[in-house]
Amino acid sequence: MTLSTPTPPPSATSRPGPLLSVRGVTAFYDEFQALWGVDLEVREGEVVTLLGANGAGKTTTLRVISGLLRPPSGGVRFAGREITGLPAHRIVELGIAHVPEGRQLFPLMSVEENLLLGGRVARVRARRPANLERMVELFPILGERRHQAAGTLSGGEQQMLAIARALMSEPRLLLLDEPSLGLAPRVTEEVFATVRSIAARGVTVLLVEQNVLEALEISDRGYVIEHGRIVRAGAAAELARDAAIREAYLGL
Ligand SMILES: Nc1ncnc2c1ncn2[C@@H]1O[C@H](COP(=O)(O)OP(=O)(O)OP(=O)(O)O)[C@@H](O)[C@H]1O
Ligand SMILES: [Mg+2]
Structure with a gap:
Protein backbone atom coordinates (compact mmCIF):
# COMPACT_ATOMS: atom_id res chain seq x y z
CA MET A 1 0.00 0.00 0.00
CA GLU A 93 8.38 -22.98 1.19
CA LEU A 94 5.05 -21.24 1.74
CA GLY A 95 5.97 -20.44 5.32
CA ILE A 96 4.83 -23.17 7.70
CA ALA A 97 7.46 -24.84 9.88
CA HIS A 98 6.65 -27.89 12.00
CA VAL A 99 8.60 -28.81 15.13
CA PRO A 100 7.53 -32.43 15.47
CA GLU A 101 6.75 -34.43 18.57
CA GLY A 102 10.01 -35.93 19.81
CA ARG A 103 12.12 -33.27 18.04
CA GLN A 104 13.42 -35.52 15.24
CA LEU A 105 16.94 -34.12 15.17
CA PHE A 106 19.84 -35.83 13.46
CA PRO A 107 21.71 -36.92 16.60
CA LEU A 108 25.04 -37.70 14.93
CA MET A 109 25.17 -34.42 13.04
CA SER A 110 26.41 -31.26 14.69
CA VAL A 111 24.18 -28.52 16.02
CA GLU A 112 25.24 -26.32 13.12
CA GLU A 113 24.53 -29.02 10.53
CA ASN A 114 21.06 -29.55 11.98
CA LEU A 115 20.39 -25.81 11.79
CA LEU A 116 21.63 -25.59 8.21
CA LEU A 117 19.21 -28.36 7.20
CA GLY A 118 16.35 -26.15 8.41
CA GLY A 119 17.48 -23.39 6.06
CA ARG A 120 17.60 -25.39 2.86
CA VAL A 121 14.32 -24.14 1.42
CA ALA A 122 14.80 -22.03 -1.70
CA ARG A 123 12.95 -18.99 -0.31
CA VAL A 124 15.61 -18.45 2.40
CA ARG A 125 18.70 -20.27 1.14
CA ALA A 126 20.57 -17.07 0.34
CA ARG A 127 20.05 -15.85 3.90
CA ARG A 128 21.13 -19.14 5.46
CA PRO A 129 24.51 -17.95 6.86
CA ALA A 130 22.89 -14.82 8.31
CA ASN A 131 20.04 -16.85 9.79
CA LEU A 132 22.50 -19.28 11.33
CA GLU A 133 24.19 -16.38 13.14
CA ARG A 134 20.80 -15.04 14.19
CA MET A 135 19.90 -18.41 15.72
CA VAL A 136 23.11 -18.76 17.73
CA GLU A 137 22.52 -15.22 19.00
CA LEU A 138 18.93 -16.01 19.92
CA PHE A 139 20.00 -19.31 21.56
CA PRO A 140 23.51 -18.72 22.95
CA ILE A 141 23.75 -22.29 24.21
CA LEU A 142 23.51 -23.49 20.60
CA GLY A 143 26.40 -21.20 19.75
CA GLU A 144 28.49 -22.74 22.51
CA ARG A 145 27.58 -26.25 21.34
CA ARG A 146 27.75 -25.42 17.66
CA HIS A 147 30.19 -28.15 16.63
CA GLN A 148 28.92 -30.78 19.04
CA ALA A 149 26.73 -33.69 17.90
CA ALA A 150 23.07 -32.83 18.47
CA GLY A 151 22.58 -36.14 20.30
CA THR A 152 24.91 -35.01 23.08
CA LEU A 153 22.70 -32.04 24.02
CA SER A 154 20.38 -32.09 27.02
CA GLY A 155 16.65 -32.50 26.41
CA GLY A 156 16.01 -28.77 26.80
CA GLU A 157 18.88 -27.88 24.49
CA GLN A 158 17.61 -30.35 21.90
CA GLN A 159 14.18 -28.74 22.03
CA MET A 160 15.75 -25.31 21.53
CA LEU A 161 17.68 -26.73 18.57
CA ALA A 162 14.50 -28.20 17.07
CA ILE A 163 12.79 -24.82 17.38
CA ALA A 164 15.80 -22.95 16.00
CA ARG A 165 16.02 -25.37 13.06
CA ALA A 166 12.39 -24.61 12.23
CA LEU A 167 13.02 -20.86 12.49
CA MET A 168 15.83 -21.20 9.93
CA SER A 169 13.09 -21.40 7.28
CA GLU A 170 11.72 -17.98 8.36
CA PRO A 171 8.21 -19.30 8.93
CA ARG A 172 5.12 -17.16 9.18
CA SER A 180 8.01 -29.28 26.82
CA LEU A 181 7.59 -33.06 26.73
CA GLY A 182 10.03 -34.78 29.06
CA LEU A 183 11.61 -31.57 30.31
CA ALA A 184 12.14 -30.52 33.92
CA PRO A 185 9.86 -27.69 35.15
CA ARG A 186 12.59 -25.06 35.02
CA VAL A 187 13.52 -26.01 31.45
CA THR A 188 9.83 -26.10 30.52
CA GLU A 189 9.58 -22.51 31.70
CA GLU A 190 12.48 -21.58 29.42
CA VAL A 191 10.78 -23.24 26.46
CA PHE A 192 7.57 -21.29 27.12
CA ALA A 193 9.55 -18.05 27.43
CA THR A 194 11.17 -18.86 24.09
CA VAL A 195 7.81 -19.46 22.43
CA ARG A 196 6.56 -16.17 23.79
CA SER A 197 9.59 -14.28 22.47
CA ILE A 198 9.25 -15.92 19.04
CA ALA A 199 5.61 -14.80 18.94
CA ALA A 200 6.66 -11.30 19.99
CA ARG A 201 8.91 -11.22 16.92
CA GLY A 202 5.84 -11.65 14.76
CA VAL A 203 5.74 -15.39 14.14
N1 LIG B 1 0.95 -44.07 12.67
C1 LIG B 1 -0.22 -44.40 13.20
N2 LIG B 1 -0.84 -45.56 12.89
C2 LIG B 1 -2.02 -45.90 13.43
N3 LIG B 1 -2.71 -45.16 14.30
C3 LIG B 1 -2.15 -43.98 14.66
C4 LIG B 1 -0.88 -43.55 14.14
N4 LIG B 1 -0.58 -42.34 14.68
C5 LIG B 1 -1.61 -42.06 15.49
N5 LIG B 1 -2.54 -43.01 15.49
C6 LIG B 1 -3.81 -43.03 16.24
O1 LIG B 1 -4.53 -41.86 15.89
C7 LIG B 1 -5.13 -41.27 17.04
C8 LIG B 1 -4.67 -39.83 17.16
O2 LIG B 1 -3.27 -39.84 17.40
P1 LIG B 1 -2.42 -38.52 17.60
O3 LIG B 1 -1.00 -38.93 17.57
O4 LIG B 1 -2.86 -37.49 16.67
O5 LIG B 1 -2.86 -38.11 19.07
P2 LIG B 1 -2.30 -36.95 20.02
O6 LIG B 1 -3.47 -36.13 20.43
O7 LIG B 1 -1.16 -36.27 19.39
O8 LIG B 1 -1.84 -37.82 21.30
P3 LIG B 1 -0.55 -37.66 22.25
O9 LIG B 1 -0.96 -36.69 23.30
O10 LIG B 1 -0.39 -39.03 22.83
O11 LIG B 1 0.62 -37.22 21.45
C9 LIG B 1 -4.75 -42.15 18.21
O12 LIG B 1 -5.81 -43.02 18.48
C10 LIG B 1 -3.54 -42.91 17.72
O13 LIG B 1 -3.46 -44.17 18.32
MG1 LIG C 1 0.81 -36.15 19.83
Missing part, protein backbone atom coordinates in the same frame (compact mmCIF):
# COMPACT_ATOMS: atom_id res chain seq x y z
CA THR A 2 1.31 3.47 -0.84
CA LEU A 3 0.80 6.52 1.31
CA SER A 4 -1.24 8.21 -1.40
CA THR A 5 -3.85 5.44 -1.41
CA PRO A 6 -6.96 6.86 0.22
CA THR A 7 -8.24 4.89 3.18
CA PRO A 8 -11.39 3.07 2.10
CA PRO A 9 -14.53 3.73 4.12
CA PRO A 10 -15.06 1.19 6.93
CA SER A 11 -17.87 -0.53 5.05
CA ALA A 12 -15.50 -1.38 2.19
CA THR A 13 -12.72 -2.68 4.43
CA SER A 14 -12.90 -6.44 4.40
CA ARG A 15 -11.23 -8.04 7.38
CA PRO A 16 -8.28 -10.11 6.19
CA GLY A 17 -8.96 -13.82 6.44
CA PRO A 18 -7.17 -15.97 9.00
CA LEU A 19 -3.57 -16.91 8.26
CA LEU A 20 -4.47 -20.58 8.70
CA SER A 21 -7.85 -22.13 8.27
CA VAL A 22 -8.60 -25.83 8.70
CA ARG A 23 -12.06 -26.86 7.51
CA GLY A 24 -13.78 -30.22 7.99
CA VAL A 25 -10.55 -32.17 7.93
CA THR A 26 -10.64 -35.93 8.31
CA ALA A 27 -7.64 -38.23 8.62
CA PHE A 28 -7.10 -41.95 8.61
CA TYR A 29 -4.35 -44.36 9.56
CA ASP A 30 -5.31 -47.30 7.36
CA GLU A 31 -8.86 -48.16 8.48
CA PHE A 32 -8.69 -46.13 11.67
CA GLN A 33 -10.27 -42.69 11.48
CA ALA A 34 -8.28 -40.26 13.67
CA LEU A 35 -9.95 -36.94 12.67
CA TRP A 36 -13.68 -36.43 12.10
CA GLY A 37 -14.09 -33.00 10.56
CA VAL A 38 -11.68 -30.72 12.40
CA ASP A 39 -12.27 -26.97 12.08
CA LEU A 40 -9.87 -24.41 13.45
CA GLU A 41 -8.27 -21.15 12.48
CA VAL A 42 -5.28 -19.09 13.47
CA ARG A 43 -5.04 -15.39 12.73
CA GLU A 44 -1.79 -13.66 11.94
CA GLY A 45 0.10 -12.80 15.12
CA GLU A 46 -1.85 -15.14 17.38
CA VAL A 47 -0.61 -17.89 19.63
CA VAL A 48 -3.23 -20.64 19.63
CA THR A 49 -3.12 -23.81 21.74
CA LEU A 50 -4.67 -27.12 20.76
CA LEU A 51 -5.50 -29.10 23.89
CA GLY A 52 -6.56 -32.70 24.22
CA ALA A 53 -5.92 -36.01 25.93
CA ASN A 54 -3.47 -38.61 24.65
CA GLY A 55 -4.61 -39.96 21.32
CA ALA A 56 -7.17 -37.17 20.75
CA GLY A 57 -5.71 -36.21 17.37
CA LYS A 58 -3.44 -33.24 18.13
CA THR A 59 -0.36 -34.54 16.33
CA THR A 60 -2.50 -35.79 13.46
CA THR A 61 -3.98 -32.30 13.04
CA LEU A 62 -0.50 -30.76 12.84
CA ARG A 63 0.60 -33.45 10.38
CA VAL A 64 -2.28 -32.61 8.07
CA ILE A 65 -1.45 -28.89 8.20
CA SER A 66 2.22 -29.44 7.38
CA GLY A 67 1.48 -31.86 4.55
CA LEU A 68 2.79 -35.03 6.19
CA LEU A 69 -0.67 -36.56 6.02
CA ARG A 70 -3.19 -36.03 3.23
CA PRO A 71 -6.78 -35.56 4.37
CA PRO A 72 -9.33 -37.50 2.26
CA SER A 73 -11.85 -34.72 2.92
CA GLY A 74 -11.81 -31.17 4.18
CA GLY A 75 -9.27 -28.49 3.40
CA VAL A 76 -6.45 -26.36 4.69
CA ARG A 77 -5.92 -22.77 3.61
CA PHE A 78 -2.81 -20.78 4.43
CA ALA A 79 -2.20 -17.11 3.66
CA GLY A 80 -5.15 -17.04 1.31
CA ARG A 81 -4.37 -20.14 -0.69
CA GLU A 82 -5.45 -23.73 -0.69
CA ILE A 83 -2.60 -25.95 0.51
CA THR A 84 -4.50 -29.21 1.00
CA GLY A 85 -2.55 -32.13 -0.38
CA LEU A 86 0.60 -30.17 -1.23
CA PRO A 87 3.79 -32.04 -0.40
CA ALA A 88 5.45 -31.07 2.89
CA HIS A 89 8.44 -29.34 1.26
CA ARG A 90 6.12 -27.03 -0.70
CA ILE A 91 4.31 -26.12 2.50
CA VAL A 92 7.61 -25.21 4.18
CA LEU A 173 3.46 -19.98 11.12
CA LEU A 174 5.24 -22.24 13.56
CA LEU A 175 3.62 -25.56 14.57
CA LEU A 176 4.95 -26.83 17.90
CA ASP A 177 4.09 -30.35 19.03
CA GLU A 178 4.60 -30.77 22.78
CA PRO A 179 7.81 -28.77 23.05
CA THR A 204 2.25 -16.89 14.47
CA VAL A 205 2.19 -20.04 16.61
CA LEU A 206 -0.03 -23.11 16.82
CA LEU A 207 0.96 -25.00 19.94
CA VAL A 208 0.14 -28.48 21.21
CA GLU A 209 0.90 -28.94 24.91
CA GLN A 210 0.36 -31.17 27.93
CA ASN A 211 1.17 -28.30 30.26
CA VAL A 212 -2.29 -26.90 29.72
CA LEU A 213 -2.25 -23.90 32.03
CA GLU A 214 1.24 -22.74 31.02
CA ALA A 215 0.28 -23.09 27.36
CA LEU A 216 -2.95 -21.12 27.81
CA GLU A 217 -1.03 -18.46 29.71
CA ILE A 218 1.05 -17.62 26.63
CA SER A 219 -1.84 -18.10 24.18
CA ASP A 220 -4.55 -15.84 22.82
CA ARG A 221 -7.03 -18.61 22.11
CA GLY A 222 -7.40 -22.32 22.43
CA TYR A 223 -9.24 -25.32 21.02
CA VAL A 224 -10.03 -28.60 22.73
CA ILE A 225 -9.99 -31.77 20.67
CA GLU A 226 -11.57 -35.04 21.80
CA HIS A 227 -11.61 -38.27 19.79
CA GLY A 228 -10.75 -36.42 16.60
CA ARG A 229 -13.34 -33.65 16.97
CA ILE A 230 -13.02 -30.05 18.17
CA VAL A 231 -15.37 -29.80 21.14
CA ARG A 232 -14.48 -26.37 22.55
CA ALA A 233 -12.97 -23.13 21.33
CA GLY A 234 -12.45 -19.91 23.18
CA ALA A 235 -10.22 -17.22 24.56
CA ALA A 236 -7.25 -18.73 26.39
CA ALA A 237 -8.11 -17.01 29.67
CA GLU A 238 -11.67 -18.29 29.49
CA LEU A 239 -10.55 -21.89 28.83
CA ALA A 240 -8.04 -21.69 31.70
CA ARG A 241 -10.88 -20.79 34.10
CA ASP A 242 -13.23 -23.45 32.75
CA ALA A 243 -14.14 -26.04 35.38
CA ALA A 244 -14.61 -28.92 32.91
CA ILE A 245 -11.22 -28.27 31.33
CA ARG A 246 -9.51 -27.97 34.68
CA GLU A 247 -11.04 -31.25 35.73
CA ALA A 248 -10.30 -33.12 32.50
CA TYR A 249 -6.76 -31.94 31.89
CA LEU A 250 -5.45 -30.89 35.26
CA GLY A 251 -7.26 -33.23 37.60
CA LEU A 252 -8.42 -30.20 39.61
Whole structure:
Protein backbone atom coordinates (compact mmCIF):
# COMPACT_ATOMS: atom_id res chain seq x y z
CA MET A 1 0.00 0.00 0.00
CA THR A 2 1.31 3.47 -0.84
CA LEU A 3 0.80 6.52 1.31
CA SER A 4 -1.24 8.21 -1.40
CA THR A 5 -3.85 5.44 -1.41
CA PRO A 6 -6.96 6.86 0.22
CA THR A 7 -8.24 4.89 3.18
CA PRO A 8 -11.39 3.07 2.10
CA PRO A 9 -14.53 3.73 4.12
CA PRO A 10 -15.06 1.19 6.93
CA SER A 11 -17.87 -0.53 5.05
CA ALA A 12 -15.50 -1.38 2.19
CA THR A 13 -12.72 -2.68 4.43
CA SER A 14 -12.90 -6.44 4.40
CA ARG A 15 -11.23 -8.04 7.38
CA PRO A 16 -8.28 -10.11 6.19
CA GLY A 17 -8.96 -13.82 6.44
CA PRO A 18 -7.17 -15.97 9.00
CA LEU A 19 -3.57 -16.91 8.26
CA LEU A 20 -4.47 -20.58 8.70
CA SER A 21 -7.85 -22.13 8.27
CA VAL A 22 -8.60 -25.83 8.70
CA ARG A 23 -12.06 -26.86 7.51
CA GLY A 24 -13.78 -30.22 7.99
CA VAL A 25 -10.55 -32.17 7.93
CA THR A 26 -10.64 -35.93 8.31
CA ALA A 27 -7.64 -38.23 8.62
CA PHE A 28 -7.10 -41.95 8.61
CA TYR A 29 -4.35 -44.36 9.56
CA ASP A 30 -5.31 -47.30 7.36
CA GLU A 31 -8.86 -48.16 8.48
CA PHE A 32 -8.69 -46.13 11.67
CA GLN A 33 -10.27 -42.69 11.48
CA ALA A 34 -8.28 -40.26 13.67
CA LEU A 35 -9.95 -36.94 12.67
CA TRP A 36 -13.68 -36.43 12.10
CA GLY A 37 -14.09 -33.00 10.56
CA VAL A 38 -11.68 -30.72 12.40
CA ASP A 39 -12.27 -26.97 12.08
CA LEU A 40 -9.87 -24.41 13.45
CA GLU A 41 -8.27 -21.15 12.48
CA VAL A 42 -5.28 -19.09 13.47
CA ARG A 43 -5.04 -15.39 12.73
CA GLU A 44 -1.79 -13.66 11.94
CA GLY A 45 0.10 -12.80 15.12
CA GLU A 46 -1.85 -15.14 17.38
CA VAL A 47 -0.61 -17.89 19.63
CA VAL A 48 -3.23 -20.64 19.63
CA THR A 49 -3.12 -23.81 21.74
CA LEU A 50 -4.67 -27.12 20.76
CA LEU A 51 -5.50 -29.10 23.89
CA GLY A 52 -6.56 -32.70 24.22
CA ALA A 53 -5.92 -36.01 25.93
CA ASN A 54 -3.47 -38.61 24.65
CA GLY A 55 -4.61 -39.96 21.32
CA ALA A 56 -7.17 -37.17 20.75
CA GLY A 57 -5.71 -36.21 17.37
CA LYS A 58 -3.44 -33.24 18.13
CA THR A 59 -0.36 -34.54 16.33
CA THR A 60 -2.50 -35.79 13.46
CA THR A 61 -3.98 -32.30 13.04
CA LEU A 62 -0.50 -30.76 12.84
CA ARG A 63 0.60 -33.45 10.38
CA VAL A 64 -2.28 -32.61 8.07
CA ILE A 65 -1.45 -28.89 8.20
CA SER A 66 2.22 -29.44 7.38
CA GLY A 67 1.48 -31.86 4.55
CA LEU A 68 2.79 -35.03 6.19
CA LEU A 69 -0.67 -36.56 6.02
CA ARG A 70 -3.19 -36.03 3.23
CA PRO A 71 -6.78 -35.56 4.37
CA PRO A 72 -9.33 -37.50 2.26
CA SER A 73 -11.85 -34.72 2.92
CA GLY A 74 -11.81 -31.17 4.18
CA GLY A 75 -9.27 -28.49 3.40
CA VAL A 76 -6.45 -26.36 4.69
CA ARG A 77 -5.92 -22.77 3.61
CA PHE A 78 -2.81 -20.78 4.43
CA ALA A 79 -2.20 -17.11 3.66
CA GLY A 80 -5.15 -17.04 1.31
CA ARG A 81 -4.37 -20.14 -0.69
CA GLU A 82 -5.45 -23.73 -0.69
CA ILE A 83 -2.60 -25.95 0.51
CA THR A 84 -4.50 -29.21 1.00
CA GLY A 85 -2.55 -32.13 -0.38
CA LEU A 86 0.60 -30.17 -1.23
CA PRO A 87 3.79 -32.04 -0.40
CA ALA A 88 5.45 -31.07 2.89
CA HIS A 89 8.44 -29.34 1.26
CA ARG A 90 6.12 -27.03 -0.70
CA ILE A 91 4.31 -26.12 2.50
CA VAL A 92 7.61 -25.21 4.18
CA GLU A 93 8.38 -22.98 1.19
CA LEU A 94 5.05 -21.24 1.74
CA GLY A 95 5.97 -20.44 5.32
CA ILE A 96 4.83 -23.17 7.70
CA ALA A 97 7.46 -24.84 9.88
CA HIS A 98 6.65 -27.89 12.00
CA VAL A 99 8.60 -28.81 15.13
CA PRO A 100 7.53 -32.43 15.47
CA GLU A 101 6.75 -34.43 18.57
CA GLY A 102 10.01 -35.93 19.81
CA ARG A 103 12.12 -33.27 18.04
CA GLN A 104 13.42 -35.52 15.24
CA LEU A 105 16.94 -34.12 15.17
CA PHE A 106 19.84 -35.83 13.46
CA PRO A 107 21.71 -36.92 16.60
CA LEU A 108 25.04 -37.70 14.93
CA MET A 109 25.17 -34.42 13.04
CA SER A 110 26.41 -31.26 14.69
CA VAL A 111 24.18 -28.52 16.02
CA GLU A 112 25.24 -26.32 13.12
CA GLU A 113 24.53 -29.02 10.53
CA ASN A 114 21.06 -29.55 11.98
CA LEU A 115 20.39 -25.81 11.79
CA LEU A 116 21.63 -25.59 8.21
CA LEU A 117 19.21 -28.36 7.20
CA GLY A 118 16.35 -26.15 8.41
CA GLY A 119 17.48 -23.39 6.06
CA ARG A 120 17.60 -25.39 2.86
CA VAL A 121 14.32 -24.14 1.42
CA ALA A 122 14.80 -22.03 -1.70
CA ARG A 123 12.95 -18.99 -0.31
CA VAL A 124 15.61 -18.45 2.40
CA ARG A 125 18.70 -20.27 1.14
CA ALA A 126 20.57 -17.07 0.34
CA ARG A 127 20.05 -15.85 3.90
CA ARG A 128 21.13 -19.14 5.46
CA PRO A 129 24.51 -17.95 6.86
CA ALA A 130 22.89 -14.82 8.31
CA ASN A 131 20.04 -16.85 9.79
CA LEU A 132 22.50 -19.28 11.33
CA GLU A 133 24.19 -16.38 13.14
CA ARG A 134 20.80 -15.04 14.19
CA MET A 135 19.90 -18.41 15.72
CA VAL A 136 23.11 -18.76 17.73
CA GLU A 137 22.52 -15.22 19.00
CA LEU A 138 18.93 -16.01 19.92
CA PHE A 139 20.00 -19.31 21.56
CA PRO A 140 23.51 -18.72 22.95
CA ILE A 141 23.75 -22.29 24.21
CA LEU A 142 23.51 -23.49 20.60
CA GLY A 143 26.40 -21.20 19.75
CA GLU A 144 28.49 -22.74 22.51
CA ARG A 145 27.58 -26.25 21.34
CA ARG A 146 27.75 -25.42 17.66
CA HIS A 147 30.19 -28.15 16.63
CA GLN A 148 28.92 -30.78 19.04
CA ALA A 149 26.73 -33.69 17.90
CA ALA A 150 23.07 -32.83 18.47
CA GLY A 151 22.58 -36.14 20.30
CA THR A 152 24.91 -35.01 23.08
CA LEU A 153 22.70 -32.04 24.02
CA SER A 154 20.38 -32.09 27.02
CA GLY A 155 16.65 -32.50 26.41
CA GLY A 156 16.01 -28.77 26.80
CA GLU A 157 18.88 -27.88 24.49
CA GLN A 158 17.61 -30.35 21.90
CA GLN A 159 14.18 -28.74 22.03
CA MET A 160 15.75 -25.31 21.53
CA LEU A 161 17.68 -26.73 18.57
CA ALA A 162 14.50 -28.20 17.07
CA ILE A 163 12.79 -24.82 17.38
CA ALA A 164 15.80 -22.95 16.00
CA ARG A 165 16.02 -25.37 13.06
CA ALA A 166 12.39 -24.61 12.23
CA LEU A 167 13.02 -20.86 12.49
CA MET A 168 15.83 -21.20 9.93
CA SER A 169 13.09 -21.40 7.28
CA GLU A 170 11.72 -17.98 8.36
CA PRO A 171 8.21 -19.30 8.93
CA ARG A 172 5.12 -17.16 9.18
CA LEU A 173 3.46 -19.98 11.12
CA LEU A 174 5.24 -22.24 13.56
CA LEU A 175 3.62 -25.56 14.57
CA LEU A 176 4.95 -26.83 17.90
CA ASP A 177 4.09 -30.35 19.03
CA GLU A 178 4.60 -30.77 22.78
CA PRO A 179 7.81 -28.77 23.05
CA SER A 180 8.01 -29.28 26.82
CA LEU A 181 7.59 -33.06 26.73
CA GLY A 182 10.03 -34.78 29.06
CA LEU A 183 11.61 -31.57 30.31
CA ALA A 184 12.14 -30.52 33.92
CA PRO A 185 9.86 -27.69 35.15
CA ARG A 186 12.59 -25.06 35.02
CA VAL A 187 13.52 -26.01 31.45
CA THR A 188 9.83 -26.10 30.52
CA GLU A 189 9.58 -22.51 31.70
CA GLU A 190 12.48 -21.58 29.42
CA VAL A 191 10.78 -23.24 26.46
CA PHE A 192 7.57 -21.29 27.12
CA ALA A 193 9.55 -18.05 27.43
CA THR A 194 11.17 -18.86 24.09
CA VAL A 195 7.81 -19.46 22.43
CA ARG A 196 6.56 -16.17 23.79
CA SER A 197 9.59 -14.28 22.47
CA ILE A 198 9.25 -15.92 19.04
CA ALA A 199 5.61 -14.80 18.94
CA ALA A 200 6.66 -11.30 19.99
CA ARG A 201 8.91 -11.22 16.92
CA GLY A 202 5.84 -11.65 14.76
CA VAL A 203 5.74 -15.39 14.14
CA THR A 204 2.25 -16.89 14.47
CA VAL A 205 2.19 -20.04 16.61
CA LEU A 206 -0.03 -23.11 16.82
CA LEU A 207 0.96 -25.00 19.94
CA VAL A 208 0.14 -28.48 21.21
CA GLU A 209 0.90 -28.94 24.91
CA GLN A 210 0.36 -31.17 27.93
CA ASN A 211 1.17 -28.30 30.26
CA VAL A 212 -2.29 -26.90 29.72
CA LEU A 213 -2.25 -23.90 32.03
CA GLU A 214 1.24 -22.74 31.02
CA ALA A 215 0.28 -23.09 27.36
CA LEU A 216 -2.95 -21.12 27.81
CA GLU A 217 -1.03 -18.46 29.71
CA ILE A 218 1.05 -17.62 26.63
CA SER A 219 -1.84 -18.10 24.18
CA ASP A 220 -4.55 -15.84 22.82
CA ARG A 221 -7.03 -18.61 22.11
CA GLY A 222 -7.40 -22.32 22.43
CA TYR A 223 -9.24 -25.32 21.02
CA VAL A 224 -10.03 -28.60 22.73
CA ILE A 225 -9.99 -31.77 20.67
CA GLU A 226 -11.57 -35.04 21.80
CA HIS A 227 -11.61 -38.27 19.79
CA GLY A 228 -10.75 -36.42 16.60
CA ARG A 229 -13.34 -33.65 16.97
CA ILE A 230 -13.02 -30.05 18.17
CA VAL A 231 -15.37 -29.80 21.14
CA ARG A 232 -14.48 -26.37 22.55
CA ALA A 233 -12.97 -23.13 21.33
CA GLY A 234 -12.45 -19.91 23.18
CA ALA A 235 -10.22 -17.22 24.56
CA ALA A 236 -7.25 -18.73 26.39
CA ALA A 237 -8.11 -17.01 29.67
CA GLU A 238 -11.67 -18.29 29.49
CA LEU A 239 -10.55 -21.89 28.83
CA ALA A 240 -8.04 -21.69 31.70
CA ARG A 241 -10.88 -20.79 34.10
CA ASP A 242 -13.23 -23.45 32.75
CA ALA A 243 -14.14 -26.04 35.38
CA ALA A 244 -14.61 -28.92 32.91
CA ILE A 245 -11.22 -28.27 31.33
CA ARG A 246 -9.51 -27.97 34.68
CA GLU A 247 -11.04 -31.25 35.73
CA ALA A 248 -10.30 -33.12 32.50
CA TYR A 249 -6.76 -31.94 31.89
CA LEU A 250 -5.45 -30.89 35.26
CA GLY A 251 -7.26 -33.23 37.60
CA LEU A 252 -8.42 -30.20 39.61
N1 LIG B 1 0.95 -44.07 12.67
C1 LIG B 1 -0.22 -44.40 13.20
N2 LIG B 1 -0.84 -45.56 12.89
C2 LIG B 1 -2.02 -45.90 13.43
N3 LIG B 1 -2.71 -45.16 14.30
C3 LIG B 1 -2.15 -43.98 14.66
C4 LIG B 1 -0.88 -43.55 14.14
N4 LIG B 1 -0.58 -42.34 14.68
C5 LIG B 1 -1.61 -42.06 15.49
N5 LIG B 1 -2.54 -43.01 15.49
C6 LIG B 1 -3.81 -43.03 16.24
O1 LIG B 1 -4.53 -41.86 15.89
C7 LIG B 1 -5.13 -41.27 17.04
C8 LIG B 1 -4.67 -39.83 17.16
O2 LIG B 1 -3.27 -39.84 17.40
P1 LIG B 1 -2.42 -38.52 17.60
O3 LIG B 1 -1.00 -38.93 17.57
O4 LIG B 1 -2.86 -37.49 16.67
O5 LIG B 1 -2.86 -38.11 19.07
P2 LIG B 1 -2.30 -36.95 20.02
O6 LIG B 1 -3.47 -36.13 20.43
O7 LIG B 1 -1.16 -36.27 19.39
O8 LIG B 1 -1.84 -37.82 21.30
P3 LIG B 1 -0.55 -37.66 22.25
O9 LIG B 1 -0.96 -36.69 23.30
O10 LIG B 1 -0.39 -39.03 22.83
O11 LIG B 1 0.62 -37.22 21.45
C9 LIG B 1 -4.75 -42.15 18.21
O12 LIG B 1 -5.81 -43.02 18.48
C10 LIG B 1 -3.54 -42.91 17.72
O13 LIG B 1 -3.46 -44.17 18.32
MG1 LIG C 1 0.81 -36.15 19.83
